[in-house]
Amino acid sequence: GSLYAFILFSQRFFNPLRQLAEKFTALQAGFTAVERIDNILSLPVAIRDPAQPRHLPPTAKGEVQFEQVWFAYNPGEWVLKDLSFTIRPGEKVALVGPTGAGKSSIIRLLCRLYEVTRGCIRIDGVDIRDLPQAELHRHLGVILQDGFLFSGDIQQNITLGEAGDLAAVERVARQLHLHELIRELPQGYATPVRERGSNLSSGQKQLISFVRALWRDPKILVLDEATASLDVGTEALIQSALQTLLRDRTALIIAHRLSTIRNVDRILVLQRGELKEEGSHAELMARNGLYAKLYRLQDLGS
Structure with missing residues (x-):
């Protein structure tokens, strides 16, 4: 013991x-x-509002200009090289190219998530570095492949805290022909959304992203594989919504499925950060260059 x-x-x-x-x-x-x-x-915060900001005119139409843009995440490792192009107001332009061509970097620079290393980017003739960031983002609508949702309900995720009653939100959803799809959710626009939208499907989250973009009525719309997470049935329903969303807006579209961009006004073909080709689908296929090769490879794979 x-x-x-x-x-x-x-x-x-x-x-x-x-x-x-x-x-x-x-x-x-x-x-x-x-x-x-x-x-x-x-x-230190690398990107700040200018001390003496300029503002876009009330008649801004959404013209985008890249003027001799060079960009590198790491010094000397150029992602974009001497890139110059202009997207006219209301024009629908697609960016295509192999992985690592610099398509997503162009979107990040346009949204001013990064500063260009050389050259400049202008919207309606104004350098985006001279614009307040809030004003720049107000004129840009970005729909990514994986839309981010916050805790709250559907209506709050569409308005993101901006003033607006349910009738106004429903009116925007009806313009996109998505009102009935949202109404089919358990509680309609009051359906609770868990963090990152974990209780919704990828297609439902993307529908909310479309309504959210139209709610702000941007002059420039950026679509980064916006329909990639939709099933065939939902994608067919959302095509009319996409046409409504793109009407009278400048659009910059990143697409990996080349068959989805055949009807855009112009296609820019990138490779290793350089603009290799540009033109319509028919013109690029007739040229029998990089775009035609990518299109045939993808068509063969499908």
């Missing part, structure tokens, strides 16, 4: 010391995490 009591008391004596050591280890890990967070928060 004495031996057993000795072993038991020894364990009870050392347990608090062991717990103290574990707490000390957790505390050290916490200090390390705080130091890393502090390093991130102390980084």
Whole structure:
């Protein structure tokens, strides 16, 4: 009995010391995490609003100009090289090219998530670096392949905190012929949305992204594989919505399925950050260059 009591008391004596050591280890890990967070928060903000901002005119039509744009994420590793093109107001232009051609980088630069290394990007003749970021983003509507949803309900995810009653939201959804699809959800526009829209399908999240874009009525619309996550049935329904959304707007479309962009006004073909070809689908197929090769390879694969 004495031996057993000795072993038991020894364990009870050392347990608090062991717990103290574990707490000390957790505390050290916490200090390390705080130091890393502090390093991130102390980084200078690279993209700021100009001290003397310019503004787009009230009659802005949505012309986009890339003038000799060079860009690199890392010094010397050029992603875009001397890129120049103009998208006229109301024109529908598609960006195509192999993986790594620089298509997504063009979108990031246009949204001013990064600054161009050389050259400039203009909207209606105004350098985007001279515009307040809020005004720039107000004129740009971006629909990505994976739309981000926040906790709340459908209506809040469409308006994103802006003032607007349910009737106004429904009116926008009716313009896209998506009102009935949203009404079929369990509670319609009041359907709760969990974080990142985990309780909705990819197609339903994309429908909300379309209504959200039209709600802001942007002059320039950017579509980055916007219909890639839709099934065949939903994609057929959303084509009319897409036509309504693109009407009277400048559109920049990134598409990997080349069959979906045959009817755009112009196609820009990129390779390794350089503009290799441009023209309509028929013109590029007749030229029998890079675009024709990509189209035939994709057609063969399907």
